[in-house]
Amino acid sequence: MTDTLTTLFNLLDLRSARCTRFEAGGDWSLRFPEKSAIKFAAVLKGTCFMLHGDRPPIRLRAGDVFLLSQYPSYVLASDPALPPEDGARVIDWTQSDTGRYGGDEVVMIGGAYRASPLHAHLLGDALPPLMLIPAQAPSAAQISRTLQSLESEFTRTDIGAEMMRRHLTDMLLVQMLRAISAREGETTAVPGQSNWIGALTDRRLGAALDAIHANPERNWTVAALAGIAGMSRTAFSQGFRKAIGRAPIDYVLRWRMQVAEDLIHRGRSVSEVAGLLGYGSQSAFGVAFKRIKGRSPRAALRGQAARRA
Known part of the structure; x- marks a missing residue:
């Protein structure tokens, strides 16, 4: 089963996206x-401060x-009291x-990840705004090896250096999310926000999430999902809502419509x-799609045709 x-x-x-060294x-x-x-x-050498929103400065x-998952502006500084200059201009x-x-x-490596505009909100909405993995975390040694390989590609003059940087940057994201899911780092939480990366640390909830994502067409019930999780229906429903921020069947429907929108796209x-996606009629599908997406499937299809024109 795909995770x-x-x-x-x-x-x-x-x-x-582009990975740079600073x-x-x-x-x-x-x-x-x-x-x-x-x-x-990531800090490769030295120490500095990161300022993010109205939170206290973080020493790195x-x-x-x-x-950072919420697309914010942020400041890096030798001293948090210094007035910041525009890094893009300087x-x-x-x-x-x-x-x-x-x-x-101070030597750092930084980069960014971009998603399909159609679904870009999913990852940002489901992750804490800030995730920090300290150098002493159990996964830090593995992450450090990837960073060392990444830095070496900045000085290479032979072919494929940029491609290697992209692949290593992709690998780094998975390693960071694994560390966060294992609760090795520090995160900032938003009350009421879904957080499936945290839910994956729970073996039982993770099994249910894997089943939902792998088979969105199934007519899932709370009883069936609770059975996969090995929990009672009440305990599963309460645990799922607490971790994800939505009731199980509401989450199933929203995920199904996200997949539907992608297929239409x-x-x-x-x-x-x-x-x-398991609907016996277009009308039943249309009602469900409009309830979640705010427009009909045909309107989504017309929008896709217009983008291609």
Whole structure:
């Protein structure tokens, strides 16, 4: 059975964007702009501070890695009291994949991940806004090896260096999410927000999520999912809602419609999609789709045709 994380990544068509290296020394404070991407940064050498929203400054040391899922602006600085400059303007990223500011007391690697615009909200909505994996975490040694390989690709002059950086950056994301799912790092939670990456740490809830994602066409019931989880219906429903933020069948329906929207986006007809997702009639499928997506399947199909025109 395909696991939940792999299923979601396939739907998102998640791809690493440009990966860069950053060196800084002396007194410095740089603000990096908000972008529609999930961001990560890792400290390879030295120490600095990261400022994110209205939270207290976070001191970062060599080996620490953080991941931001809510597309925010953030600040990296030698001293959190310094007024930040615009990092996009101060550093010239057009000539090199390594940006420099004042020295090399601090060395970092950073990058971003972008998803299909149709589904980009899924990963950001389901993850904590900030995830920090410290250098002493159990998974840190594995992450460090990937970072070392990644850094070495910045100095290579032979073919395929950029491709290798992309593959290593993809690998790094999975390693970071594994560490977070194993509760090895620190996260900031949002009350009422779904958090399936946390739910995957629960073997029983994870089994139910894997089943839902692998077979969205099944007529799932709470009893069936509770059986897969090895829990009573009441305990399963309560545990699922607490971890995911939605009742089990509501989550099933929303996931099913997300898959439906993706199939329509890829050119499948409404009747095909209805059949693939277990609906006996287009009308029943249409009612469910509109309730979740706010428009009819045919409107979604017309929108896709217009984008292709």
